[in-house]
């Protein structure tokens with residue numbers, strides 16, 4: 263049998279990823295087995311009757327294996343070597359009948375196999391379609407083509423899962439029952455045979471099991487690195503002009519070099535583990551035969567007959583070792599594929615992330631991980647901001663600023679909004695905050711319609727910080743706790759520390775000191791307002807150029823601190839390119855239409871975004 267090569271391993275990894283959403287982040291698949299077990303156990307328990315029937319058919323396979331070795335030994339010892347050829351032929355005839363029985367046995371096994379494999383596929387297909395439909399409802403802005411692509415990807419993955427699962431069940435089951443038949447047969451022939459062949463088989467198996475986890479990790483690392491590099495290299499030629507225009511060729515080159523180095527390192531690592539696996543296959547697949555041949559004089563000295571040694575050889579060469587090699591290969595290749603694909607189903611559910619645009623997967627809905635319940639459907643995360651069919655204008659008869667506008671932002675996401683001056687960014691911020699009712703359409707925050715809430719209720723749903731930082735005459739503490747009057751000192755101190763406001767608070771005389779708004783600079787007022795947003799209980803923070811009086815470093819720190827605030831979704835109306843670069847996704851407003859994507863995808867797809875970044879770069 264041909265040993266697995268790095269190319270095979272890479273192929274197996276690619277097959278699992280070929281149906282892929284974008285490459286999983288490194289480490290994302292760590293603990294995949296642990297994540298899958300809670301779903302696998304109920305599935306297997308639910309199909310326990312099929313498993314029992316499969317076991318019953320497989321027992322016949324054990325019996326058949328057992329008979330072949332025993333018959334061969336008897337044919338030699340009691341027949342041909344004892345001068346009784348007819349007896350020998352008789353035993354061989356029994357062996358031949360048992361071999362012929364293999365056909366019906368295999369038919370029975372396959373019949374039961376479908377009872378296990380098809381429900382898995384049906385469940386996954388149902389799940390794939392429901393996931394896509396749920397996302398289509400939750401995110402109507404996504405193009406229909408992308409939705410179809412998501413269904414196609416997921417249905418394709420179900421086929422990979424089905425084939426891999428079938429291969430695994432077949433080979434693992436076969437190995438277990440054939441091994442049982444062969445080992446019992448050897449024990450029946452002469453227990454001393456087991457002393458010779460069992461240790462190398464067990465050694466190979468243990469080495470194989472020890473290498474399994476690092477091998478799978480190496481496959482995943484290779485898959486991630488290979489996809490990331492291919493993605494990058496494929497996109498570069500088309501982006502070259504914009505990269506030069508934006509003056510970011512050095513950083514783009516560095517990034518590409520790092521991806522290439524990671525791809526090379528991951529391939530080397532995969533090669534090393536493939537060599538280890540080939541070694542384990544060699545130990546388990548060939549050493550038992552060598553040991554048996556080398557131990558023949560000793561076995562004969564122990565009174566083991568020639569027929570028994572030949573029977574053991576037949577068990578090893580005909581049944582046990584081929585089944586062992588098939589099982590090891592299947593677990594190594596199909597097993598990894600199955601884990602990767604099923605884990606993607608789990609991860610799609612947990613993240614609610616549709617990454618069809620090639621963008622960054624959205625941040626997970628807090629607490630949603632593990633919501634997968636196989637093979638039913640799990641909850642789809644509620645978007646932090648969701649709007650549909652929104653039309654906004656200032657007065658009847660005037661040209662609408664936005665029309666037919668839809669958007670879905672996942673909880674925990676960091677979004678930047680960009681667009682030319684006067685295009686309607688602030689107006690959109692007001693609409694999303696419930697301060698300006700749209701002419702048409704619906705806006706929901708965390709699943710709740712924004713319309714019809716009192717100002718107090720709105721304050722618990724979102725914070726909108728305008729460009730002008732409004733500070734009132736009162737204590738520093740009152741200013742910081744304005745949106746959460748009951749906030750304790752601990753919370754206020756945490757906000758002060760997170761936003762590095764200690765020096766400002768000290769200069770003002772501490773938390774209890776009175777503030778004279780007129781004595782503060784515009785930047786200081788903005789800093790206090792950012793602290794106020796941090797203290798607020800609202801999960802959605804909208805910054806409408808509310809850091810424009812801070813220097814770029816302070817602005818970056820403030821945005822990072824607010825984005826890192828627990829359970830926070832951050833929407834920043836950006837006035838610098840750096841804000842957009844820090845965001846997970848960017849919304850580009852251009853009056854007649856919008857574009858929504860990552861910095862990279864927008865550089866490629868949105869002429870307006872390219873112009874804006876070029877303008878920002880030119881103006882420093």
Ligand SMILES: Nc1ncnc2c1ncn2[C@@H]1O[C@H](COP(=O)(O)OP(=O)(O)OP(=O)(O)O)[C@@H](O)[C@H]1O
Pocket residue numbers: 656663681682683684685686687688689690
């Ligand atoms: N209350 C209002 N009544 C009438 N027109 C308004 C009102 N507020 C804003 N507008 C107009 O709506 C358009 C969009 O304004 P908006 O402030 O939302 O744009 P913007 O993209 O935030 O601009 P900038 O980047 O300059 O802040 C502008 O033409 C503005 O003059």
